Amino acid sequence: MASGLSASWPRRKEREPPPVANPSAPCYRARLVQPGVTKEFSTLPQTILEDLTVGETPDIAEALARRGSHARAHQLLRSALQTVPSRLDIRVRRGIVANPTVRTNVLLDLMGALKSFQKSAFVSDGLATWMKLLPFMEDVRFMQTAARHENLLPIPNWHWNLQTALWAVQQVAKVPGDFMELGVFRGHTTLFLADYLEFQDIPRTWWLYDTFEGIPEDQLDPNWRDNNARAYEGTFSFEEVQARFAAYPNIKVIKGRVPEVLQAGELPEQIAFLHMDLNNSTAEIAALDLVFDRIPSGGVILFDDYCWEVSRAQHDAEKAWFAQRGLHILPLPTGQGVFVKP
Numbered sequence: 001m002a003s004g005l006s007a008s009w010p011r012r013k014e015r016e017p018p019p020v021a022n023p024s025a026p027c028y029r030a031r032l033v034q035p036g037v038t039k040e041f042s043t044l045p046q047t048i049l050e051d052l053t054v055g056e057t058p059d060i061a062e063a064l065a066r067r068g069s070h071a072r073a074h075q076l077l078r079s080a081l082q083t084v085p086s087r088l089d090i091r092v093r094r095g096i097v098a099n100p101t102v103r104t105n106v107l108l109d110l111m112g113a114l115k116s117f118q119k120s121a122f123v124s125d126g127l128a129t130w131m132k133l134l135p136f137m138e139d140v141r142f143m144q145t146a147a148r149h150e151n152l153l154p155i156p157n158w159h160w161n162l163q164t165a166l167w168a169v170q171q172v173a174k175v176p177g178d179f180m181e182l183g184v185f186r187g188h189t190t191l192f193l194a195d196y197l198e199f200q201d202i203p204r205t206w207w208l209y210d211t212f213e214g215i216p217e218d219q220l221d222p223n224w225r226d227n228n229a230r231a232y233e234g235t236f237s238f239e240e241v242q243a244r245f246a247a248y249p250n251i252k253v254i255k256g257r258v259p260e261v262l263q264a265g266e267l268p269e270q271i272a273f274l275h276m277d278l279n280n281s282t283a284e285i286a287a288l289d290l291v292f293d294r295i296p297s298g299g300v301i302l303f304d305d306y307c308w309e310v311s312r313a314q315h316d317a318e319k320a321w322f323a324q325r326g327l328h329i330l331p332l333p334t335g336q337g338v339f340v341k342p
């Protein structure tokens with residue numbers, strides 16, 4: 001779809017602000033203009049915009065985000081997407097500003113650098129692709145399900161990672177056994193997959209394990225103390241996650257520390273899919289020792305953090321564990337690692 005009336009940016013037309021509760025806070029109405037469509041979408045306080053074209057929204061939203069107005073940038077991009085849902089560059093920027101982090105501006109810089117690949121550039125935290133197919137974008141159900149649950153994970157544009165996880169659970173469709181996730185946090189990945197698969201109708205059980213209190217102190221890998229406090233302290237709870245999965249009678253949320261909770265015997269006989277995501281090498285290696293033999297041929301282990309720089313300790317320990325058995329984990333640029341049991 002063509003992207004609106006031609007006009008250079010910045011193009012700021014001052015106009016009388018509509019009445020607002022606080023008369024000292026100027027308030028202007030932005031209008032999104034598309035050939036044949038003009039959409040009044042929202043009031044953007046202190047933003048002097050009018051007759052905004054779709055083509056102008058990325059730059060303006062970016063300017064808003066760079067000055068810290070992520071919510072308004074998000075609102076603007078979301079409105080633009082209602083008019084031009086096929087605009088990938090707007091979609092990617094919306095994902096970036098929806099989950100602001102310390103690296104938001106870097107991700108926006110990358111989008112700028114990839115401007116000439118606007119039809120294929122996809123940027124998430126730690127991964128940028130261009131000139132590549134984006135198969136998940138062609139799966140409407142995938143995109144809708146990802147959007148429904150994106151608020152549970154504070155990382156923008158997690159689609160490549162979710163796509164790997166979806167591949168894994170689809171790949172094991174004929175492999176006997178239950179599903180298991182070690183490290184659940186708010187339940188984002190499993191909820192996405194369960195929703196996509198309509199897991200309530202699948203005759204397997206999904207076993208989810210977490211301390212719901214972050215990584216135990218005695219299991220912290222080097223340099224993880226700050227991460228642990230920042231990411232987990234007071235940010236989630238067992239009760240909240242249990243409620244989130246209430247619609248799935250075949251998903252069990254278990255509060256306990258790995259490996260002890262597994263040693264106590266609360267685990268499935270056979271495991272077709274294991275999502276390993278404890279963010280610490282001690283617990284992940286101990287878990288491998290306990291569950292590996294329960295995975296039948298064709299079963300998949302997805303290591304969520306295998307190739308993240310910050311997770312070097314997990315990578316090295318797991319690579320060595322598999323090498324001792326003549327086996328190999330496939331490192332992925334998403335930061336994940338995949339193992340399919342021969």
Ligand SMILES: C[S@@+](CC[C@H](N)C(=O)[O-])C[C@H]1O[C@@H](n2cnc3c(N)ncnc32)[C@H](O)[C@@H]1O
Binds near residue numbers: 283
């Ligand atoms: C990265 S988060 C999991 C994210 C989740 N898999 C997802 O995709 O949304 C890591 C989780 O592992 C949990 N955890 C870390 N060490 C653990 C252990 N030894 N036993 C149980 N849970 C643990 C933490 O509490 C945290 O919630």
